Amino acid sequence: MRSAFEQLAQFGATGDGGVNRPTFSEAHLAARAWFREHIQTAGLDFRTDGAGNHGSYLPCGPEDAPALLLGSHLDSVPNGGRFDGALGVMAALEVLKTIKEHELRRRTNLEVIDFTDEEGTLVGLLGSAALAGHLSPDLLQNPRGGRSQLAAGLQRAGLSDESALNAARPKGSLAGYLELHIEQGKRLESLGKQIGIVTAIVGIWSYRLSFIGRADHAGSTTMQDRLDASLGASAFTLTARELVLHDFPSCVVNVGRMDFVPGAFNIVPEQVVLALEFRSPDEDEFTRLDLALLDRARQEATRFGLQLKIEHLGKHAPVPMDENIQGAIAHACDDLKLTHASLASGAGHDGQSLADLCPVGMIFVPSVAGASHSPREFTQWEDCVNGANVLLQTVLRLTI
């Protein structure tokens, strides 16, 4: 597994330990071609679908039994790390190889998948959304990476909108989805635990908030006379942090952008448009946080004599992981004498697309210093092996 993992890390290698493999870039296409060859060399069946999801199918169960899907993604963010996604795909393939070598018969069949565009160069969770039947023509017309980039990328990979829209799997065809991934945070490291059992993938809620005051001469208007939009926006940013720190310890909030209008040294800001995003692993808490944040925004606007415009940009609900799978992972860790902790994933993953299609579970291994989406991303090889062993033992438990 290590030699395969290291070969894979050469595709798009940036020379500083990282990889640059945005979806359907030359390096990504080369990595995919290598993966296909690697599967075939191992004597396994290669499979692909209309969304470009790549993988392998092992008929180790009854012919009409559903498949337990194992995987992750081979694409990366620009100048990302070599572990994010790649570890999960290579470990999944290793599990299939092991079960094939030992000629084990299971209750279900097994399938490995490399999901297309998990990182969102083009659409975000493109392959898993297609597989789960969540893709829509509208989404493909207006993707976050731009329509022309998507069209060109699909064409380079020999795919199309139509083929992607036809990649949905029927309900009942999957027994579950299981993914090994690096944590991308430092909770496991801080807790001194070897394995993370994911309880939920956090939901994400985003808003555009506009604090609206009045433009005035920045020299001749007294401080008392100003309706300065920046004060509401700044006060809100600070109070949002305090709110989450004190009352919502399992949540995070981010103000990722502020645009000042008109935006000049000598004009009191008339308007500040702020990009607000917050995340929670729990739906009830999420709703309470939403109400509390908007309430604080209104209070700060009123305090500085401003108007507030609230635009809701979208919400992805938190996705709880299957409890039976969490239990199987915990037993696998105990069997292997590995320490474990339960935690929510603050990052999005393909599993969230699949949760209404089949039970979903995720296994985390520690990220050194929590670094990810960076060439500094690193996981000790021993932890990668632990993760792969937990994946294997969990699969064996779930398919007994």
Ligand SMILES: [Zn+2]
């Ligand atoms: Zn990932």
